[in-house]
Amino acid sequence: MDNSFVTITYKTANGSKICIEVSTPVKELLEQSDRQIRSQRRQDRRHLDYMDFIDGLTDADMNDPQADTADLVMRMENYRQLYTAVNQLPEIQRRRLLLHFADNLTYRQIAELEGVDCGTIGHSIKHALIQLQKYLTD
Numbered sequence: 799m800d801n802s803f804v805t806i807t808y809k810t811a812n813g814s815k816i817c818i819e820v821s822t823p824v825k826e827l828l829e830q831s832d833r834q835i836r837s838q839r840r841q842d843r844r845h846l847d848y849m850d851f852i853d854g855l856t857d858a859d860m861n862d863p864q865a866d867t868a869d870l871v872m873r874m875e876n877y878r879q880l881y882t883a884v885n886q887l888p889e890i891q892r893r894r895l896l897l898h899f900a901d902n903l904t905y906r907q908i909a910e911l912e913g914v915d916c917g918t919i920g921h922s923i924k925h926a927l928i929q930l931q932k933y934l935t936d
Contacts, residue, residue, distance in 0.1 A: 883933035891926035898923055
């Protein structure tokens, strides 16, 4: 068993750095955890997070140190328009769209939940996206 210690450096929210000494197995566990967190963040960015809307602005956007005020205002307006457009969809299309993009379910999983054919789900989501595009470009 390897009992050697390694130093890990972390950057705090205010920009300063802290160093801690941990054993090699703990370091590997922390690195694995960091990889999982980064992977989850990438997945979250690829999909709309319907539940985190706060007047059209998500917590992640609010805490982004790189974002300027004008960018945040534009994002907030875009989210508001998207949220309004999604709410104009028929209930079935809205539910399927959110199950797919917000809850990360596949067409097959949604079809099994609803007891319908997988093609029906794909068709419904495709038409929901077409409707959204129409709402957002008018």
